[in-house]
Amino acid sequence: MSRFVVLLLPVVSAVILASDPRSPSERVDRRPSIGDAVPISFGDLTPRVGDVVNGSRLYRTHCAPCHGISGRGDGPASDYLYPRPANHTDSTYMASRDDRSLFTAIRKGGPGVDRSSLMPRFDDRFRDSEVYDLIAYIRSLHRDAASIFGEGVAAMRHSTVLEPVGPRVDFLTDARGRAAVVSDERAIVLSPDGIVERVDPPVDAAIVEPLVDQLRRALLQEQRDVDDAKRIYTMYRTSPDSLAPVQRRFVKSCAACHGMTGRVVGPGVQSTTFVAANLADGTRMNARPDEFVRNVVALGGTWARISDVMPGYEHTVSGAELDELVTYVRSLAIPPHPASNRLDRGCSRR
Ligand code: HEC
Ligand code: HEC
Secondary structure, three states: OHHHHHHHHHHHHHHHHOOOOOOOOOOOOOOOOOOOEEEEOOOOOOOEEEEHHHHHHHHHHHOHHHHOOOOOOOOOOHHHOOOOOOOOOOHHHHHOOOHHHHHHHHHHOHHHHOOOOOOOOOOOOOOHHHHHHHHHHHHHOOOOHHHHHOOOOOEEEEEEEOOOOOOEEEEEEEOOOOEEEEOOOOEEEEOOOOOEEEEEOOOOHHHHHHHHHHHHHHHHHHHHHHHHHHHHHHHHHHOHHHOOHHHHHHHHHOHHHHOOOOOOOOOOOEOOOOEOOOOOEHHHHOOOOHHHHHHHHHHOOOOOOOOOOOOOOOOOOOHHHHHHHHHHHHHOOEOOOOOOOOOOOOOOOO
């Protein structure tokens, strides 16, 4: 597992540091409109075409109860689901999912792409062509990675909470070191050296500047995180006793997915098939009771019906160590957990 982490670090740094200035992309927004026939990309396979109109019809019937008619993840059943149904208008998230993984998610359900089993499998409900129609419709709800970075460029999603108070910045990076903040209204792309490369559609500097500023701070913070990760890993290898036992446990058992520092950085925690939680995201984690955190770590993501990828540690980690891990996870939160010094000893195992 630790070898896995080492292998990833150079990739992470390469993504963040790569300095390969390209000429500004001249792509226009390829966002399809209703009625278009939309090419679906399966990489090596023959290109398919999906019919957005038929896709929207199928979506209304089969998907809208959970994902909502507009695809925002706010259908009538969504209040009863955790995790919430995916928001198909979230351009940053959806740009990180390729068409193949959408196909698998629809065919095999959430577990097919290491997501929650609350996303049902529609194995024999649809013909292949109907799944392409659904994908075409989903793609019409947001910008895809190709419209932001160009055809065939792999994009990675980041979600960083800015220290010390914790606004979250969601952004994408590509393999050439470009970074982008994306919303349904616009995309702002920075070149590898941090210069604004494209604002699409063009808009007032007063709107662009604060977003660019946030993105630059998030990139710097992730760079610091990579440095921290390297430092922790070096200590782990050369003088493990200089780390607290709970930190050693975290590096050994959790870092491959959650990052050395528990914050989300790079492909170790984000693959095309799963996104590990950013444990430092206080806006998310502080709402979780200690008992929930302890049970997720003890019993795994299936217990909470979050991702099946999150393993359970009740057979490998002692009860005392579990308590320490909960305290440790609490201590990472930005903004800080209100009671991070106090572990609720009364919390029970299910
Ligand atoms: C019973 C509720 C429910 C229904 C019905 C449903 N979904 Fe989902 N879907 C979910 C939930 C919950 C998630 C989030 C899973 C997660 O994040 O672990 C999800 C996630 C997804 C994802 C994202 C998977 C990923 O890669 O993150 C896609 C794509 C998707 N659904 C497509 C569809 C389509 C298309 C339909 C209709 C044919 C549909 N869903 C019907 C609940 C539902
Ligand atoms: C194989 C990858 C993997 C490993 C190893 C792993 N996790 Fe996770 N973890 C995940 C994924 C994936 C999720 C779910 C993320 C989501 O659905 O948003 C998760 C979720 C969690 C959550 C819940 C977050 C929330 O939103 O409530 C906690 C807490 C957590 N992990 C702690 C740990 C700890 C502590 C360890 C080590 C003892 C660990 N994880 C090891 C992948 C992993």
